Amino acid sequence: MKPALLFIIFLLIYSVSTPASAEPVKVTFLPQWYHQAQFAGYYMAEKKGIYKKYGLEVTILEGSPDANVYDSLQNGSAVFTSQSLVSGLKKKALGLDIVCLSQILQKSSLMILGKKADGISKVSDLSGRSIGIWLCDFDVLIHEFIRKNRLSMTYVPVLSSVNIFLYGGIDTINALSYNEYHQIINSGFESSDLAVFDFNEFDLSFPEDGIYCLKNTFEQSREVCDKFVKASIEGWSCAFEHPEQAVDICLYYIRNMKGARQPASRAQETWMLNKLKELIQVGDVPVGNLSEEKYRLMGQLLLDQKVIAEVPLFNDFFKGSVNVQK
Numbered sequence: 298m299k300p301a302l303l304f305i306i307f308l309l310i311y312s313v314s315t316p317a318s319a320e321p322v323k324v325t326f327l328p329q330w331y332h333q334a335q336f337a338g339y340y341m342a343e344k345k346g347i348y349k350k351y352g353l354e355v356t357i358l359e360g361s362p363d364a365n366v367y368d369s370l371q372n373g374s375a376v377f378t379s380q381s382l383v384s385g386l387k388k389k390a391l392g393l394d395i396v397c398l399s400q401i402l403q404k405s406s407l408m409i410l411g412k413k414a415d416g417i418s419k420v421s422d423l424s425g426r427s428i429g430i431w432l433c434d435f436d437v438l439i440h441e442f443i444r445k446n447r448l449s450m451t452y453v454p455v456l457s458s459v460n461i462f463l464y465g466g467i468d469t470i471n472a473l474s475y476n477e478y479h480q481i482i483n484s485g486f487e488s489s490d491l492a493v494f495d496f497n498e499f500d501l502s503f504p505e506d507g508i509y510c511l512k513n514t515f516e517q518s519r520e521v522c523d524k525f526v527k528a529s530i531e532g533w534s535c536a537f538e539h540p541e542q543a544v545d546i547c548l549y550y551i552r553n554m555k556g557a558r559q560p561a562s563r564a565q566e567t568w569m570l571n572k573l574k575e576l577i578q579v580g581d582v583p584v585g586n587l588s589e590e591k592y593r594l595m596g597q598l599l600l601d602q603k604v605i606a607e608v609p610l611f612n613d614f615f616k617g618s619v620n621v622q623k
Contacts, residue, residue: 321354322521327375328360332550334569340546342532351524370511381505384434390605394512396616399526400587402505403579411469411492418492424448426468429455475572530584537574587615
């Protein structure tokens, strides 16, 4: 038999015996907030084909203050979501059967800001002052800061704007280092004008954003969960290696996926990405791991404030591959 004919027969046999490439698994991811560089790693993983490399077709939805990510998990409109540790632990303890697949932010970005011109420079200066506080799960940490420092403060509910602080309607405001802090500086204040009470310096450094899904999703689709986590972490590495490109992609999501409903600033997104790197790449702690000790302390804080009645077992909450004790 001629060699050419043998080769053709081989190709026919190979094509029959070798299955076609599997179709990508379609999943949805819902961040807990509007599109911004807080989620740059996920954008990079989608736009740079990293999810596709892992056999996933990921649709990234847009969060908002009104979008309940947990409802979206339950009704099936989202498979994965991003949320803070304090929120995820609270929801788990209150009966929602979710699991944390990966702890992305290892440190706290939370802080309280005041103006030195108002006579605020040290913790004791906060007593008797008003504070703008978000009506969300972060308020647990604000209350703990005030309790630990034996302060008496007047709570004023605020949404996402810092204008009430800028115009003197309140004395202090809670803020995130990668977001509201930069907004305030960008509004005309110098960093030296502000009294900054960084929670990492007050023994309140708790991990924040992680990746969550329903426990049932994890048990039925562990391989998909593992691929989504690995691809997302790779996306974060890619974002930090190529920050300018990452900011470009963030601006694309902000301006196009939101219909340009809100202004987008390259300076703000660049600041946010740089700060996120400080919160994600922390020392020798592998990205994605959760400290059981930090988990236990957060649970105790929620117990002390009577937010929950029992702390879920750590191994029932965190499904990452390695547990670190830091």
